[in-house]
Amino acid sequence: LPLDEPxxxxxxxxxSGALGSALNGKYSPPAASAVAGPQGPAFAGFENxxxxxxxxxxxxxISIPALGNLQGNEASFLCWIKRDGEQxxxxxxxxxxxxxxxxxxLGFQDAGNALSYNWNxxxxxxxxxxxxxxxxxxxxFVAVTIAPEYAVMYMGTSAGLVAxxxxxxxxxxxFSTTGFEVGWxxxxxxxxxxxxxx
Numbered sequence: 001l002p003l004d005e006p007x008x009x010x011x012x013x014x015x016s017g018a019l020g021s022a023l024n025g026k027y028s029p030p031a032a033s034a035v036a037g038p039q040g041p042a043f044a045g046f047e048n049x050x051x052x053x054x055x056x057x058x059x060x061x062i063s064i065p066a067l068g069n070l071q072g073n074e075a076s077f078l079c080w081i082k083r084d085g086e087q088x089x090x091x092x093x094x095x096x097x098x099x100x101x102x103x104x105x106l107g108f109q110d111a112g113n114a115l116s117y118n119w120n121x122x123x124x125x126x127x128x129x130x131x132x133x134x135x136x137x138x139x140x141f142v143a144v145t146i147a148p149e150y151a152v153m154y155m156g157t158s159a160g161l162v163a164x165x166x167x168x169x170x171x172x173x174x175f176s177t178t179g180f181e182v183g184w185x186x187x188x189x190x191x192x193x194x195x196x197x198x
Contacts, residue, residue, distance in 0.1 A: 009098075013053070015181075023065055027053070029130040031183055032099030034071070036137040038080050050198065053182065057088070057194025061184035070175040077106045077117075078143035083134045084195035087113050091193045092185030093142065094176055098197075104143050104173045105187055107193075108134075117144040117153060119170050125151065130164035146170050174190045 011033060013025035027033055037052030047161035053062060077094050087108045095105030095118070102120045109116040114133045116128040132155040134140050141156035151166045 009089060013064075015064075016104075020035040023060045023067070025182070027138065028061050028063065029061075030058065031055050031062060035196055039124050043139065045072060046068040052196045052198035054196050055183040055193045057084070057192055058190065060186075061092075061186075061191055061192070062182040063081055064180040064182065066177055066179045067175040069160065070173075071172050073148050073156055073170045073172045074146060075104075075173070076143060076145045078141070079106075080139050080141055081134065081135055081193075082139050082196040083113060085136065087194060088190050088192060090116070090185055090187070090191045092183065093179055093184040093197065094182055094190050096173070096175060098174055098178045102173070103185065104175075105180070105185065105188065106142065107191070115142055115153060115155060117146075119146060119151070120173055122170075124168045125166065125170075127165045128168075130166070132162065132164070135196075 001110040010026040010028060013027055015023040020070045029127055032054045034051050037050040038046050039050045040046045040048050079091060079094060081093060090107060090109045092105060092107040095103055097103040103118050106117050115128055138157060142152040145152045149169055152163055154161060154163045182197055183193040
């Protein structure tokens, strides 16, 4: 039964980086924009009115376009997150999954609320356990830096900054075919984040 409704117009997640609007993302409901993020003066370097995005844990994400012809085995993924309760197994924070299924990104482990990263679906990456459990309802800095022969994961909380190194080889990842999802690992619908991301 055709009802002739127009295609939905998804809200824009404006890119503030050097590539400008070419890398604007789009919100997919029920992800929401304009919620309070980490703010100054409590968080040095942030504006007093800094905003973040919110994810209810039932779906919703921000999609970011593919990064042109970018390929490589050196990258850093970083963000601030505020976990709201238990996370689903392998909930995604920031993920890129190529058409062949290889995923790269930052998220959670199979059980609990501990951080994990993935690089080209290498088991020595996604099964590595640095032991970083993200606190509940506290803005937390999370990051992973990838180099050809190691990765360093970071977590910063009110207790300080911790880091751990995973000494494995990272082959090049192709970022040119598929973009990123913020708040979801698109392998399946259950891998959604619950909380806020900045």
